[in-house]
Amino acid sequence: MLPGSCGVVMKRFLLRATKVTAGLKYSSGFRANTEPGYLQANVVILHKDLADEFEAFCRANPSPLPLLYRSEPGEWGCPPLSAQADIREDCAQYCVFEKGALVTKVASLVPYTSQLQDMVTFYLGCSFSFERALKQAGVPVRNAEQGRNVSMFRTSVQCVRAGPFRCPMVVSMRPVPRDKLDVAAQCTHRFPLAHGGPVHIGHPGILGIPELWRPDYGDAVEASPEDVPMFWACGVTGAEAVQSTKLALAFTHSPGCMFLTDREEVTAASQTSESGSCPLTFCISQNPLHYSIASKTAVQQVRELEQLIQEDPGQRGIQALFVPDELLRACLSLSHASSVLITTGFPTHYMHDPPEETDGPPGAVAMAAMLQALGKHVVIVADQRAMELNMRIIQDAVDKGVIKSAVPVMSFQGSSPDSALRFLCHDGDPSKPRFDHLVAVERSGRACDGNYYNMRGVNIKHLVDPIDDLFTTASTVPGITTTGIGDGGNELGMGKVKGAVKALMPKGSLIACDVAADFAIAAGVSNWGGYAVACSLYLLNRCDVHRRYVQKGLGVLPAAREHSLWAASLPSVPKEEEMLRILVKHGVRSGKTANLGLEVDGLTFHPTHSAMVQRLRDLSLEERTVTKALRCTS
Template identity: 80%
Template sequence: MKRLLLSYAKAVTGLQYFRGFRTNMKSGFLQANVVILHKDLADDFEAFCHANRSPLPLLYRSKPGEWGCPPLAAQADIRDDCPQYCVFEKGVLVNKVDSLAPYTAQLQDMVTFYLGCSFSFEQALEKAGVPVRNVEQGRNVSMFKTSVPCVKAGPFHCPMVVSMRSVPQIKLDAAAQCTHQIPLAHGGPVHIGHPALLGIKDLSQPDYGDPVELSAGDVPVFWACGVTGAEAVQSTKPALAFTHSPGCMFLTDREEATVSHQASESEECPLTFCISQNPLHYSVASKMAVQRVRAIEELIGEDPGQRGIQALFVQDELLKACLSLSYSSSVLITTGFPTHYMHNPPEETDGPPGAIAMAAMLQALNKHVVMVIDQRALEMNQWIMQDAVDRGVIKSAVPMMSFDSSGPDSALRFLCHDGDPSKPRYDHLVAIERSGRASDGNYYNMRGVNIKHLVDPIDDLFITASAVPGITTTGIGDGGNELGMGKLKKAVKAYMPNGSLIACDVAADFAITAGVSNWGGYAVACALYILNLCSIHRRYVQKGLGLLPTPEQHSLWAASLPSVAKEEEMLHILVKYGVRSGKTANLGLEVDGLTFHPTHSDVIRRLNDLSIEKLQQE
């Protein structure tokens, strides 16, 4: 009956009405994109679909010359069941037709692929209270070619195509959660935020479909799109191929997938977080992963030294910093707090262990990592790093350099190739227990002693980075006088001892507070481990095209977590070079006046327990 109804609508009212008929029918039936290829290419295209499941979720592959698709629709005839078809010859669009009946002879040797379509989740969006702007505006959805390459299979290769729907910021979680439950309609979003991060230059100029206007407060949300199949046809250039015309899908007899009302209660539901305003960028992780990271954040906020650090705590700074680090390709880390100005060296044992723990995990995740250190301490830190490699604390030595401000553009030239803000060398800067510049231009330890003469102006890098789109910064501290803690300056001045004098004036995008700064570094390593084992987050980072981590990768990441043995060895190395405990100046296995056993070792064990527990469920 439905196929007769569609045929009637098509014959009586024409294509334009049929498009409106699709939009307004509210049938609740699953829709499909269509690709028709010669049988000799069919196996390779099926492999291409399996390798790129988000844009090309395969619903059914026909036999050669099979017009119907029994699992999807009764009495179907693919030659006449789409409102409009595209005809390709050698990858070139040569015609658009409303019937493939004239090609019946050629179709005898061709195979039809029915692929999931995002129109199938629009009712789910509406039921979740998410407005569908293209429907409201009576337009086809906007579709764009991206700079994201699909995984190649046989001769098939092409950039991924995405569809865009503008979603109110307060409805982002709902949009991600309800579409996540419908993988046969592309699943959850692959990007939320600035279109240029997908290589899209102008939302008003879609490659397919119609431009759709964003309402005030809306955020562009992008889903993988089945028109990727048409791009694959054009890239591969088969002698003859057919696809549906974008927006003119095959309508099946199957009802759309039902979305559970308990979706938001599931531990595996996605949650969205804004990780950048310039450019606008959101990330996604499962509720389970978020809960684990929050538990880690709570743990490192313990304050055995009774500094009152809880007054600086802001929830999800650890989470957002690590969501951002997941996208990084090159990370610059800095540490070094010369609090012991009466000793040589003046450094303390808080900072370097946490920095190296972060670097170890970032290396395991295949990030390029560099450290910037005060010039006077560069050689010593290079020796420390080599000992850390030799003793198994970190797998590979992290390159080290210093920064000397020799002119107004020194910081920009350090951060960006040729001083060009569009060509940053690093996309994330992390400062951990790094002496931070106060509002009077000096650098103070917790006792209020000015140690400016021992500190290079690495703060300039963070100040400059704040104006470079695409560079994000994180500060980790335990007192408020550390680089990056300027984000919490008001609280530092109000609640920390000597706060009005010592408060760092330089802000980072994310400010992670911890009872001991090293714990913040350990926490970053653990949170990165959790997030990269979260299938929802990993899929999103890889734009829906990534593979699950291999057992070898998993083992490498687990081996890169901080451990009691490695961190105890790290303290032995620091003691060897005369580095002392921050609070007491003791030369021993102590950080900030707290002995490694039992205080620090206990925190490390608990961090590992929180990182590994239940992750296999994801």
């Protein structure tokens, strides 16, 4: 008999006795989570002919349906989970489904014994199993405090289909104090057989949940003022699968009335793991509220990339504009995006044709290459006068292997007051954005007087389209996040640090960009910021903790083939040298000197820029660090 099984057997005896004395009537207040210390299980029972396909469905959706045990047909017990069990009686209440419809709830399945002879029982992990661990870690469990069942919601997130089984994922929600989010994520991360770490933190609308006070299952739970909604995959997804498949007959536990095993909760956890695999949470949006997750190892490595690009060979004092973790938060946000708009172009050489400089386009193309490899839709927005130039540059970059496929190039002139909104959103509807994220890299930014200045203080407004309007409008549209990358403070998006620009940068009070981005990445050279974004996206998506969170715990994690594709899209010295040659071919000059050569901001490609590209690449591909990231499994 397993440790503690005597106590569980006695609890089962008392449960069955209580059922008899209660006349098989149960209130929704009876919950299996009143028995702390033991692993609990959700239950799905269906005909043996569909058992293989349902198991495949569980394997394809491991977070909502972590499979603990699959019985043989007509098997009432589950030896790996319980020494003495009878699934016909060991849940407080069962749901009975006929042709996908819930027809009744019963306290015992004994009357269905003949039908159960040809049925298979699936025991699936339950999040109630980690609630004691949350409490022990100092995280308040509001539903338990309030004597209520946990809130459970049907989402707009579709599970991976297997055979006839298809349904939306169900999640449970627990309000968690803002200062306890890391603890809650780390604590539940250790319980992969109890749904593991959270699949979403923040606004419920991102999951398609309209209102938290109206759960689809369980009870509404009241949050405290500093609480943030935290969502875990839920085993009630199994009931949704049963209903959507319209099986002739099927059974599940009633939500909140799980099967109690003989196994101690701690046996379901990963007992020890590298500290680097522990998840950390970061806020990536306030409108709507949205947090992301990555492992400590991945976070540390992105921070090392951020430190690298702070080097200042041009001695501009760029470190005065540095805001910690802007690179990390921007890339976490980009990792969640499906459609990204990138803009670049600083026409500082107003006496030349074209007036563009070599800083900006290489960083933009490096980001676009990685975003494409990650399966995201990418477009570039450029000044109307430079459209043809940019399209030729992109095509040459494709031909030379700098980027795999061409990026569409668009323009924006802002001809009417609502032009920006109509450009960003379908039919100008703020609830239907075309883009999730806007990125500006070395893009001329509007100063507080409405003009655009180069670092010498020359007004170049006549060469610049009002692309800034896209960023100011995006700040009013829920769901669109923005990033600015710059090396002087006059670039679009660097309005976030305009105070420092005005106080500390040459001519700062005149040239400082007035338009802020959600994230402002300062770099010694703006291209370096673009390279660092590409490398950070690679690292984050190699981290299983982050990928699982982005995938909402559904499907399999990326295989070696996808990792190889991403690695091939990283910046490299040959690719970036080729990109610079393409720019020179089209007459694009170095920003500081106006030289037409392999130079950016007055610094030659070899050794300055080539060395930075190689260092960023080496850090991203360092085997020791990648190995740690791959262990970030929850």
